[in-house]
Amino acid sequence: MNGSLKIGSIFDIPILIHWTFILIIPIFAWIIGSQILLTTELIAGLYQVPIDTSIISVGYIPYILGTIVALGLFAGVLLHEIAHCIVAKRKGIKINSITLLIFGGISSMEEGMPDPVVELPMALVGPLASFAVGIACSAMVYVFFVGIPDAPVAGVLVFTFGYLGLLNVFLFAFNLLPAFPMDGGRVLRAFLARKMPLHKATRIAADIGKIFAVIFGITGIFFFSPILLLIAFFIYIGASQESTVVKYSFLLKDVTVNDMMSRDVMTVAPSMPVPDVINMMYQSKHLGFPVIESGHLIGMVTLADVHRVPQIDRDAMQVKDIMTRGAITLPPAAPVIDALRIMSVNNIGRIPVMEGEDIVGIVTRTDILKVIELKET
Numbered sequence: 001m002n003g004s005l006k007i008g009s010i011f012d013i014p015i016l017i018h019w020t021f022i023l024i025i026p027i028f029a030w031i032i033g034s035q036i037l038l039t040t041e042l043i044a045g046l047y048q049v050p051i052d053t054s055i056i057s058v059g060y061i062p063y064i065l066g067t068i069v070a071l072g073l074f075a076g077v078l079l080h081e082i083a084h085c086i087v088a089k090r091k092g093i094k095i096n097s098i099t100l101l102i103f104g105g106i107s108s109m110e111e112g113m114p115d116p117v118v119e120l121p122m123a124l125v126g127p128l129a130s131f132a133v134g135i136a137c138s139a140m141v142y143v144f145f146v147g148i149p150d151a152p153v154a155g156v157l158v159f160t161f162g163y164l165g166l167l168n169v170f171l172f173a174f175n176l177l178p179a180f181p182m183d184g185g186r187v188l189r190a191f192l193a194r195k196m197p198l199h200k201a202t203r204i205a206a207d208i209g210k211i212f213a214v215i216f217g218i219t220g221i222f223f224f225s226p227i228l229l230l231i232a233f234f235i236y237i238g239a240s241q242e243s244t245v246v247k248y249s250f251l252l253k254d255v256t257v258n259d260m261m262s263r264d265v266m267t268v269a270p271s272m273p274v275p276d277v278i279n280m281m282y283q284s285k286h287l288g289f290p291v292i293e294s295g296h297l298i299g300m301v302t303l304a305d306v307h308r309v310p311q312i313d314r315d316a317m318q319v320k321d322i323m324t325r326g327a328i329t330l331p332p333a334a335p336v337i338d339a340l341r342i343m344s345v346n347n348i349g350r351i352p353v354m355e356g357e358d359i360v361g362i363v364t365r366t367d368i369l370k371v372i373e374l375k376e377t
């Protein structure tokens, strides 16, 4: 997902943090800090444990505790995602990355058509991990209450763990909403997929996700809650993306690169002047060409490469000065859905098709989208 920052890795899986999550920690810290007495009362009531507030409410301590709780929530979300990843790895699914978002995390899996049998335990284990963390934190409340005789110190610990217990139980419940992209949406799809094709099951789960997004959005406007609006936005986008990916996988299954590539490939030499390439683009309406040097593919030159150099410099330049070296290629037998995935991950519009050392064709995003449109009718 765009707008994410890498903060480390676990089991060789990169952990990314989305800017909304970086934003949410100070906001949460502030909200928790400014409502600390109210929340303390709530926590004391829920756990039926009196909380001494003589340290909690002094000076900056509410905001320090707010930051600790916010960071604890962050750790809880991370544990939730790690639980997904452990089950995924056991089932032989490759995890590309984990992204921590405002309302939880997203584990990016390498999956074309997800298998419901595998997906059900994988989706369930995340919320279950949150539930376990929530119960463990709640148990600590009583351990500290009974075990620490110093009431003000016990008050701080009971508050912190009591809060984290509630938040993790909330994460458990929220992620089980039967709506994409939440885990509950995957659980629902896995159940539906027993009775209907996967793309239909996905569409239903995604539609429910969009309904939830609209409900959250309206509630967010009604209560002037920007956090709820942001969550609504993410759920909507997530639901749309998921159903598109699965729909494409369904429509393009059994279609190979060979079925839809253009066979007459226009190539250019590295020594070709850039203005000539621009002319070729005008005439052919192709926005990128493979660059061939003594029979070998050495890279691609595209309109994006041309745009990277200022207009006045272009006249004096050649293809080799602006081209992108080392092109991604595919064999003719590769599934088209792989080509589409590679294009969107790398943000490229075309992939040369190679048989051994020879270019036998080129497959473009526009061609694939045209075929999808045809298949949809």
Ligand SMILES: [Zn+2]
Pocket: 080, 081, 084, 104, 105, 126, 127, 175, 183
């Ligand atoms: Zn999850």
